Amino acid sequence: MRVLVTGSAGFIGSALAERLLARGDEVYGIDNHNDYYDPSLKESRLARFAQHPNYTHLRADLADADAVNRAFAAFEPQRVVNLAAQAGVRYSLKSPQAYVQSNLVGFVNILEACRYGKVEHLVYASSSSVYGANRKMPFAIEDAVDHPVSLYAASKKANELMAHTYSHLYDLPTTGLRFFTVYGPWGRPDMSPMLFADRISRGEAIDVYNYGNHSRDFTYVDDIVEGVIRTLDHIALPDPAYDALHPSPGTSSAPYRVYNIGNDQPVQLMHFIALMEKHLGRTVEKRLLPMQPGDVPDTWADVSALRRDVGYAPNTSIEDGVARFVAWYREYFEK
Template identity: 65%
Template structure:
């Protein structure tokens, strides 16, 4: 198939492009190469994709309305995977406009491109952050998610609502994927595992928020990609049992679906740190701090719908995933 992957120089986008190319798809990768984190890391990811004969890179911002319209009209994509977004809960408190430009303005340009050019299926990244103030565990796509606690989460919830609207009005099949704390080789430098690894190797203290009383459903990158690829191939369909009298948030009378992709096995933050210390062979200096604004104490994914519909359950143990990340980090940075 001919597939557009936005955010192709990003962590998940890079791994997805590589996987799609391996199985024989033609991939157009789009990214604006912004400087939210180290641009060289993004360029190094791209350098591993560009030589492939079925990969083409387009440097463009999702918010470039004429550019996006021209790209969609020219290329005739069969499937689109939107992974481009301004990421990060904490940064959304500092620079809210970046989230509006990328996650709202940019996303409507993607939707319009799909609508006007016969795209068969739009798959887009949502986030576990949409669960916000919810505390019922595990988080289910059938739970109401109307209480976000960061602007980042609000934009991801908005993406789900926008996609549903296009699915309803134009019968555009859309599937939203709520990712749970993704980690692994080529990961994002603003994420805890990356920050901790860098600090420990430099002999610097790590910041342990909520005094270590955090639990996260850490999900290894290969599991995320397996879930995404299976969803790309399963075009969203209406739920024949959906009823407006008792509306199910996870499905619709339109060709629309949401799925969690998470490990369904929350890990205590202190256990992650201990696992990392073992993999690095060094002990961390810990600076215990209160919870940060916009954060939540725990996440856990209910993946029953994912298992039922595409036959896949993420299951990489944290010990295996952390060791693979550390091996990559040491090789990449030569430490």
């Protein structure tokens, strides 16, 4: 297939592009290479497959509608995976406009291009952060998500609403994936696994928020990519059992779906740190601090719907995943 991937120099996007190329797809990647974190990491990710004969790369911002439309016209994608976004909860407290431009303006440009380009299926990144102030565990797609606690979360919920509108009005098949904490090789420097690895390797103290009482549904990147590909291949259809008198947030009478994609096995943050220390061969001080604004205490993905519909089955244990991440970290940063 011809698959257009946005955020193709990002953590998940680059891993996805590499897997799609390996199975024989043509891939057109779009990324703006911004400096939210060190762009050299993005260049290194891209270097793994940039010379592949079936790969084309465009440096452009999704908020530039003309650039997006030209890319769609040139490549004529059959399917699209939109992973480009301004990421991060805490950064949204300082720079809200960045989220409006990337996550709202950029996303409507993708929706419009998919609409006019007759795209067969749009898969896009939502986030576990949409569950916001919810406390029922595990988080299920049937749960209401009307109480976001960060602008980032609100922008991701807005993406789901925007996608449904296009599915309803224009019969555009869309599937949103609510990513839970993704980790692994080539991960983002602003996320806790990389921050922990940096500090532990230097013997520096770690700031641990909520006094160490966090748990996270850590999910290894290879399991996430497998789920994204299975979802991409499973085009969203109208739900024949949809009941407008008792609507489910995860389905619709339109060709629309939303799924959780996670490991379904929450891990205590202190256990995750202990595994990092074990594989890095060093123990460091933990500074226990209060909860940060915009953060949530726990996350836990109910992935039963994704298991049922596409056969999603994450199988990387936290022990194996952390070991692989640390091995990559040491190799990459020693170079």
